Amino acid sequence: MTCEHIRLSDTIPTHLTAVLLPFNIHPLLHKLIMPDTRVWGTDVDTTKAIDSFFCSNEGLAVQEHGLRTVPNMLAMTDLYLANNPNDEEVKNILKDPLYKRGIMLGSLLHDIGKMNVDPTILRYPGELTREERIQIETHPAFAKTLLEKSPNHTRALEIPYSHHEKWNGTGYPRGLFGLSIPLLARIFTVADVWDALTSVRPYQHAWTEIDANRHINSLSGTSFDPKVVDIFNIMCESKLLSTQEGM
Numbered sequence: 001m002t003c004e005h006i007r008l009s010d011t012i013p014t015h016l017t018a019v020l021l022p023f024n025i026h027p028l029l030h031k032l033i034m035p036d037t038r039v040w041g042t043d044v045d046t047t048k049a050i051d052s053f054f055c056s057n058e059g060l061a062v063q064e065h066g067l068r069t070v071p072n073m074l075a076m077t078d079l080y081l082a083n084n085p086n087d088e089e090v091k092n093i094l095k096d097p098l099y100k101r102g103i104m105l106g107s108l109l110h111d112i113g114k115m116n117v118d119p120t121i122l123r124y125p126g127e128l129t130r131e132e133r134i135q136i137e138t139h140p141a142f143a144k145t146l147l148e149k150s151p152n153h154t155r156a157l158e159i160p161y162s163h164h165e166k167w168n169g170t171g172y173p174r175g176l177f178g179l180s181i182p183l184l185a186r187i188f189t190v191a192d193v194w195d196a197l198t199s200v201r202p203y204q205h206a207w208t209e210i211d212a213n214r215h216i217n218s219l220s221g222t223s224f225d226p227k228v229v230d231i232f233n234i235m236c237e238s239k240l241l242s243t244q245e246g247m
Protein backbone atom coordinates (compact mmCIF):
# COMPACT_ATOMS: atom_id res chain seq x y z
CA MET A 1 0.00 0.00 0.00
CA THR A 2 1.41 3.41 -0.89
CA CYS A 3 1.36 6.51 1.28
CA GLU A 4 -1.34 8.08 -0.88
CA HIS A 5 -3.57 5.08 -0.36
CA ILE A 6 -3.08 5.36 3.37
CA ARG A 7 -3.90 9.06 3.18
CA LEU A 8 -7.23 8.36 1.55
CA SER A 9 -8.13 5.54 3.91
CA ASP A 10 -7.25 7.75 6.84
CA THR A 11 -9.41 10.59 5.64
CA ILE A 12 -12.70 8.74 5.27
CA PRO A 13 -15.01 11.00 7.28
CA THR A 14 -16.78 9.54 10.30
CA HIS A 15 -20.13 10.52 8.80
CA LEU A 16 -19.34 8.55 5.64
CA THR A 17 -18.03 5.58 7.58
CA ALA A 18 -21.35 5.34 9.43
CA VAL A 19 -23.29 5.36 6.17
CA LEU A 20 -21.09 2.80 4.49
CA LEU A 21 -20.58 0.33 7.34
CA PRO A 22 -23.89 -1.54 6.85
CA PHE A 23 -22.78 -2.27 3.30
CA ASN A 24 -19.43 -3.64 4.40
CA ILE A 25 -17.72 -0.86 2.50
CA HIS A 26 -14.37 -1.14 4.11
CA PRO A 27 -13.30 -4.42 2.52
CA LEU A 28 -14.83 -3.15 -0.71
CA LEU A 29 -12.98 0.12 -0.51
CA HIS A 30 -9.82 -1.72 0.33
CA LYS A 31 -10.20 -3.79 -2.81
CA LEU A 32 -10.91 -0.71 -4.88
CA ILE A 33 -7.96 1.19 -3.53
CA MET A 34 -5.65 -1.77 -3.85
CA PRO A 35 -6.18 -2.47 -7.54
CA ASP A 36 -5.40 -6.01 -8.56
CA THR A 37 -6.38 -8.21 -11.43
CA ARG A 38 -8.91 -10.17 -9.34
CA VAL A 39 -10.91 -6.99 -8.81
CA TRP A 40 -10.56 -5.48 -12.21
CA GLY A 41 -10.53 -8.64 -14.29
CA THR A 42 -8.03 -6.91 -16.47
CA ASP A 43 -4.40 -7.23 -17.51
CA VAL A 44 -1.38 -6.47 -15.38
CA ASP A 45 -0.38 -3.32 -17.28
CA THR A 46 -3.86 -1.80 -16.89
CA THR A 47 -3.88 -2.74 -13.23
CA LYS A 48 -0.54 -0.98 -12.75
CA ALA A 49 -1.89 2.07 -14.58
CA ILE A 50 -4.93 2.16 -12.28
CA ASP A 51 -2.68 1.85 -9.24
CA SER A 52 -0.44 4.63 -10.50
CA PHE A 53 -3.43 6.92 -11.19
CA PHE A 54 -4.88 6.31 -7.73
CA CYS A 55 -1.53 7.38 -6.27
CA SER A 56 -1.45 10.67 -8.16
CA ASN A 57 -3.00 13.88 -6.84
CA GLU A 58 -5.59 13.72 -9.61
CA GLY A 59 -6.44 10.10 -8.76
CA LEU A 60 -6.73 10.94 -5.10
CA ALA A 61 -9.12 13.79 -5.90
CA VAL A 62 -11.20 11.41 -8.05
CA GLN A 63 -11.45 8.93 -5.17
CA GLU A 64 -12.29 11.55 -2.55
CA HIS A 65 -14.95 13.16 -4.72
CA GLY A 66 -16.31 9.68 -5.50
CA LEU A 67 -16.47 8.82 -1.81
CA ARG A 68 -18.37 11.98 -0.97
CA THR A 69 -21.03 11.24 -3.58
CA VAL A 70 -21.83 7.81 -2.12
CA PRO A 71 -24.08 8.70 0.86
CA ASN A 72 -26.01 11.34 -1.10
CA MET A 73 -26.46 8.98 -4.03
CA LEU A 74 -27.66 6.14 -1.79
CA ALA A 75 -30.12 8.41 0.01
CA MET A 76 -31.45 10.07 -3.15
CA THR A 77 -31.89 6.68 -4.82
CA ASP A 78 -33.72 5.29 -1.80
CA LEU A 79 -36.16 8.21 -1.87
CA TYR A 80 -36.64 8.04 -5.64
CA LEU A 81 -37.32 4.28 -5.51
CA ALA A 82 -39.78 4.70 -2.62
CA ASN A 83 -41.65 7.50 -4.41
CA ASN A 84 -41.91 5.74 -7.78
CA PRO A 85 -42.77 2.09 -7.02
CA ASN A 86 -44.66 1.55 -10.30
CA ASP A 87 -41.87 2.81 -12.53
CA GLU A 88 -40.52 -0.10 -14.65
CA GLU A 89 -36.91 0.98 -14.16
CA VAL A 90 -37.47 1.09 -10.41
CA LYS A 91 -38.95 -2.43 -10.41
CA ASN A 92 -35.98 -3.64 -12.42
CA ILE A 93 -33.46 -2.12 -10.03
CA LEU A 94 -35.24 -3.55 -6.99
CA LYS A 95 -35.05 -7.04 -8.53
CA ASP A 96 -31.25 -6.80 -8.35
CA PRO A 97 -30.17 -7.80 -4.81
CA LEU A 98 -26.79 -6.16 -5.34
CA TYR A 99 -28.01 -2.82 -6.65
CA LYS A 100 -26.73 -0.87 -3.64
CA ARG A 101 -23.30 -2.35 -4.13
CA GLY A 102 -23.51 -1.24 -7.76
CA ILE A 103 -24.44 2.27 -6.66
CA MET A 104 -21.49 2.46 -4.30
CA LEU A 105 -19.01 1.09 -6.80
CA GLY A 106 -20.34 3.22 -9.61
CA SER A 107 -20.28 6.37 -7.48
CA LEU A 108 -16.81 5.70 -6.14
CA LEU A 109 -15.45 5.00 -9.59
CA HIS A 110 -17.50 7.40 -11.69
CA ASP A 111 -14.50 9.44 -12.79
CA ILE A 112 -11.92 6.68 -13.00
CA GLY A 113 -11.83 7.19 -16.77
CA LYS A 114 -9.92 10.41 -16.05
CA MET A 115 -6.83 8.23 -15.78
CA ASN A 116 -6.94 8.37 -19.58
CA VAL A 117 -6.68 12.20 -19.59
CA ASP A 118 -3.45 14.20 -19.51
CA PRO A 119 -3.08 15.27 -15.83
CA THR A 120 -2.05 18.79 -16.84
CA ILE A 121 -5.52 19.18 -18.40
CA LEU A 122 -7.21 17.86 -15.25
CA ARG A 123 -5.43 20.39 -13.06
CA TYR A 124 -5.61 23.35 -15.46
CA PRO A 125 -7.72 26.06 -13.80
CA GLY A 126 -8.61 28.10 -16.90
CA GLU A 127 -10.80 27.66 -19.96
CA LEU A 128 -9.93 24.52 -21.91
CA THR A 129 -9.40 24.35 -25.66
CA ARG A 130 -11.75 22.30 -27.81
CA GLU A 131 -9.11 19.55 -28.11
CA GLU A 132 -8.64 19.48 -24.34
CA ARG A 133 -12.40 19.26 -23.78
CA ILE A 134 -12.59 16.39 -26.26
CA GLN A 135 -9.88 14.60 -24.29
CA ILE A 136 -11.72 15.09 -20.99
CA GLU A 137 -14.92 13.84 -22.56
CA THR A 138 -13.29 10.47 -23.23
CA HIS A 139 -13.46 9.59 -19.52
CA PRO A 140 -16.94 7.96 -19.40
CA ALA A 141 -16.19 5.67 -22.34
CA PHE A 142 -12.77 4.84 -20.95
CA ALA A 143 -14.39 3.86 -17.64
CA LYS A 144 -16.63 1.52 -19.59
CA THR A 145 -13.65 -0.22 -21.19
CA LEU A 146 -12.22 -0.80 -17.70
CA LEU A 147 -15.37 -1.88 -15.88
CA GLU A 148 -17.06 -3.99 -18.54
CA LYS A 149 -14.24 -6.52 -18.25
CA SER A 150 -15.70 -7.70 -14.96
CA PRO A 151 -19.28 -9.08 -14.84
CA ASN A 152 -19.38 -7.90 -11.20
CA HIS A 153 -19.47 -4.31 -12.38
CA THR A 154 -22.47 -4.39 -14.73
CA ARG A 155 -24.80 -2.36 -12.48
CA ALA A 156 -21.98 -0.05 -11.36
CA LEU A 157 -21.10 0.66 -14.98
CA GLU A 158 -24.31 2.62 -15.58
CA ILE A 159 -23.00 5.50 -13.47
CA PRO A 160 -19.47 6.04 -14.84
CA TYR A 161 -20.57 5.50 -18.43
CA SER A 162 -23.64 7.75 -18.39
CA HIS A 163 -23.05 10.41 -15.71
CA HIS A 164 -22.39 13.16 -18.29
CA GLU A 165 -25.52 12.51 -20.32
CA LYS A 166 -28.08 15.33 -20.14
CA TRP A 167 -31.86 15.12 -20.00
CA ASN A 168 -32.18 17.20 -23.19
CA GLY A 169 -29.80 14.97 -25.16
CA THR A 170 -26.84 17.37 -25.31
CA GLY A 171 -24.56 15.36 -23.03
CA TYR A 172 -21.86 12.81 -23.81
CA PRO A 173 -20.63 10.23 -24.72
CA ARG A 174 -23.79 8.96 -26.44
CA GLY A 175 -26.07 12.01 -26.42
CA LEU A 176 -28.82 9.97 -24.74
CA PHE A 177 -32.15 11.76 -24.27
CA GLY A 178 -34.58 11.75 -21.32
CA LEU A 179 -35.62 8.35 -20.04
CA SER A 180 -33.12 6.58 -22.31
CA ILE A 181 -30.47 7.65 -19.79
CA PRO A 182 -30.27 4.90 -17.13
CA LEU A 183 -32.10 5.95 -13.94
CA LEU A 184 -29.08 5.55 -11.66
CA ALA A 185 -27.08 7.84 -13.93
CA ARG A 186 -29.91 10.43 -13.96
CA ILE A 187 -29.89 10.47 -10.16
CA PHE A 188 -26.11 10.42 -9.92
CA THR A 189 -25.68 13.43 -12.20
CA VAL A 190 -27.45 15.59 -9.61
CA ALA A 191 -25.44 14.10 -6.71
CA ASP A 192 -22.24 14.67 -8.71
CA VAL A 193 -22.95 18.33 -9.52
CA TRP A 194 -24.06 19.00 -5.94
CA ASP A 195 -20.73 17.72 -4.63
CA ALA A 196 -18.71 19.49 -7.32
CA LEU A 197 -20.34 22.84 -6.52
CA THR A 198 -20.27 22.61 -2.74
CA SER A 199 -16.63 21.41 -2.53
CA VAL A 200 -13.44 23.44 -2.65
CA ARG A 201 -11.58 22.83 -5.91
CA PRO A 202 -8.16 24.08 -7.08
CA TYR A 203 -9.90 26.63 -9.29
CA GLN A 204 -13.07 27.36 -7.31
CA HIS A 205 -14.36 28.27 -3.86
CA ALA A 206 -17.14 26.09 -2.52
CA TRP A 207 -20.60 27.42 -3.41
CA THR A 208 -23.15 27.92 -0.66
CA GLU A 209 -25.85 25.25 -0.45
CA ILE A 210 -28.46 27.85 -1.43
CA ASP A 211 -26.56 28.83 -4.59
CA ALA A 212 -25.89 25.20 -5.50
CA ASN A 213 -29.57 24.39 -5.01
CA ARG A 214 -30.61 27.33 -7.23
CA HIS A 215 -28.17 26.27 -9.94
CA ILE A 216 -29.39 22.66 -9.99
CA ASN A 217 -33.02 23.82 -10.11
CA SER A 218 -32.20 26.16 -12.99
CA LEU A 219 -31.08 23.12 -14.99
CA SER A 220 -34.14 20.97 -14.25
CA GLY A 221 -35.55 19.76 -17.55
CA THR A 222 -32.39 20.63 -19.50
CA SER A 223 -29.44 18.94 -17.80
CA PHE A 224 -31.41 17.05 -15.16
CA ASP A 225 -34.48 14.83 -14.96
CA PRO A 226 -37.17 17.02 -13.29
CA LYS A 227 -38.37 14.10 -11.16
CA VAL A 228 -34.85 13.66 -9.81
CA VAL A 229 -34.62 17.38 -9.05
CA ASP A 230 -37.89 17.06 -7.10
CA ILE A 231 -36.27 14.34 -4.98
CA PHE A 232 -33.16 16.50 -4.60
CA ASN A 233 -35.32 19.38 -3.32
CA ILE A 234 -37.00 17.18 -0.74
CA MET A 235 -33.53 16.10 0.44
CA CYS A 236 -32.35 19.71 0.60
CA GLU A 237 -35.39 20.91 2.52
CA SER A 238 -34.89 18.11 5.03
CA LYS A 239 -31.14 18.87 5.26
CA LEU A 240 -30.36 15.32 4.26
CA LEU A 241 -27.63 16.08 1.73
CA SER A 242 -24.07 16.11 2.96
CA THR A 243 -21.31 18.38 1.70
CA GLN A 244 -17.54 18.40 1.96
CA GLU A 245 -17.76 21.01 4.70
CA GLY A 246 -20.38 19.04 6.58
CA MET A 247 -18.18 15.96 6.66
Ligand SMILES: [Fe+2]
Pocket residue numbers: 110111139163164
Ligand atom coordinates in the same frame (compact mmCIF):
# COMPACT_ATOMS: atom_id res chain seq x y z
FE1 LIG B 1 -17.11 12.87 -14.79
